[in-house]
Amino acid sequence: MTYDRVREVDQAIADALVGERARQNDTLAMIASENHVSEAVMEAQSSELTNKYAEGYPGERYYGGCEFADEVEQLAIDRARELWGADHVNVQPHSGSQANMGVYLGVLEPGDKILSLDLTHGGHLSHGHPANFAGQVYEVEQYEVDAETGYVDYEGLAEQAEAYDPDIIVSGYSAYPREVDFERIQETADAVGAYHLADIAHITGLVAAGVHESPVGVADFVTGSTHKTIRAGRGGIIMCDEEYADDIDNAVFPGSQGGPLMHNVAGKAVGFGEALEPEFEEYAAQTVANAKALGERLKEHGLDLVSDGTDNHLVLVDLRPSHPDTTGKAVEEGLEAAGVVLNANTVPGETRSAFNPSGIRAGTPALTTRGFDEDDCREVADLIYQVVEAPGDDDVVAEVSERVDELADEYPLYE
Template identity: 80%
Template sequence: MSQESAREPRPETVRDIDPEIADALGEEKQRQRDTLAMIASENHVSEAVMEAQGSAFTNKYAEGYPGARYYAGCGPSDTVEELAIERAEELWGADHVNVQPHSGTQANMGVYTAVLEPGDKILSLELDHGGHLSHGHPANFTGKTYEVEQYEVDPDTGYIDYEGLRETAESFDPDIIVSGYSAYPREVEFERVQEAAEAVDAYHLADIAHITGLVAAGVHQSPVGVADFVTGSTHKTIRAGRGGIIMCDEEYADDIDAAVFPGAQGGPLMHNVAGKAVGFKEALQPGFEQYAKQVVENARALADHLDERGLEIVSGGTDTHLVLVDLRPSHPDTTGGEAEEALESIGLVLNANTVPGETRSPFNPSGIRAGTPALTTRGFGEAEMVRVANIIADVVDAPNDEDVLAAASDEVDELTDSHPLYE
């Protein structure tokens, strides 16, 4: 008997080899089918994107870049990465694109590594006002490596205080100014940030992680060609493989590529790059622009009706995919964490979030953040968003009322059943 024939047959499925993980995979798919996903940074990718991400590329090391790899056997990897780059350049109109970052945060790390030295200065939006950890929070590598100063939103309007940003830039003299945010519902005026950066001879990094798809579709102004560097996530409003992306002018291309590899990470996750390529191709189809427009219209409908129900909407509305609610004026004794927990119990999943002028701990803040990308993918329109707003308001009004929770749960079931996912 040959050695090959004497071997045990190799299990071919997760169920065969690891029933516990198979159960968890099945539970997660069912959870997504049965709940309303309203975390603003989440979406539902297509079966095609999932197929690419679960492909044999997960086995391949491809350190380096197309045509200049450190390993053999990278022909198919080069094809996939080149297609992802070409499609990204077409989507966003960028001169140079690096598709290797594993996340939006690592994309930001790539930019910082390319142009900053430890101790250099970053000016960015305060986290409580809608900024992001990777823009300089003390718990993040940025806050540990660089000197950070932060600007804010106007407390009366909820809009970025661009005059205050410029004044802070002139007094702080940063090396780089970061625009783009994780919980800011209004359109970003990238030109005004660029003017502030030029006034103090600073770089401008526009982080469009949340609005990548909206920018690609032309429903939000683009920082490409305005800011020196543009970073983003590829799995929020764009519905591609999970990861990050960096865009820049050709003059910075070599520095950015060297900063990503070998500067900030090792071999690219080629299965994720494949997922990015497939998602980018989907976004180049005519229907994507209408999808992105509907994402924004749905968010506006959600904000308007929550406002009608008496909830305080930060900045009075939204121009993007997300709605930020400050619970303090209408429900001073209810925290964002309590609202999040009650809503999850009936099948609606969003997140507690800090709000401008936050008075509570970031672990149990005063607001909630809701996004519309995933529900729009499921086919929701404005009429459904009004129903969703009523669910949220009902539960926030009475988070411990069993009758209210039961009725809200039934409403979630009706909405998920009528808009099936991954059949």
């Protein structure tokens, strides 16, 4: 795509769009929350639906001319219900964070208590960090993973919940490499009379494909992103039992949003349809297999993985034991210069700043979309380790960059 129509009216933006397409083609995306959607999803998101206001829900809009908007949104809802087995689905949230906001607004009052995982231990801003709306509107206490194992301490969580008496417990995480036992957390929530919100933003696709246990039908509410491991249009989703349907729908619109982004909903519908094909299960299984291969090879190089491995799509490396003087930011910058894009990340027991932490987080969803298998991911681990060893060495960066170029050519993305 050359963006010729954009170029006719805005040369600078066209140049930036062409540059971004080239950047994605020529680099290896390993940020765990990123993926590459299909050309069909991108085409749907650039459709004329971007022009259409459709406040309300299918069949109950506040504007006329919504017959095709209704059709698109209902298809997105029906496909989501089939994918995840949910009773009720709201596909309008603009992001996973706004999906969480929809749940909070739907069932909590200002000042109610949230119990969620600490950000430095793998939680998310929208679970109650003081810089986020959730931490400003509600009272928040946070639990941690076990410092030695890197796993959620379910017994400790139950004890903490009993002492804190939260109104809602949040599970699901942004930097947790192990499978989540949603049933145990639901038992804890039930024991203290709390709601349970399972945020599966990172693992929506893994859950849909059955390679991770599902919280749907277990947790009271399930939220997620629709553009990470599920590869649909960018945005959020809320799933719940029918008894909460009105509360959730009213909290999304008019509670926290105005008109839905119908072009994004179209992208969600197309991506959900793609995920219903048998090939998607193979993709999700390969994503996990690739992450395991990546992690095992990094361990062979002597790097420490939080929880000593992974059950899902990401690995979290703690650099302190093997490279105590090397920061995650230094490694991130060295790898980006070589064409491998991942992110510096806090680790449990973080001793540095969140802006220059001690770990790196690497994911395999986007590599798997390109066609990488376990052997390829082992080689990528070798490249990562080269930069970890010498993040500021220009010769090392150049050598890694040359091989990244070859891999990117071998597995083309957007023609």
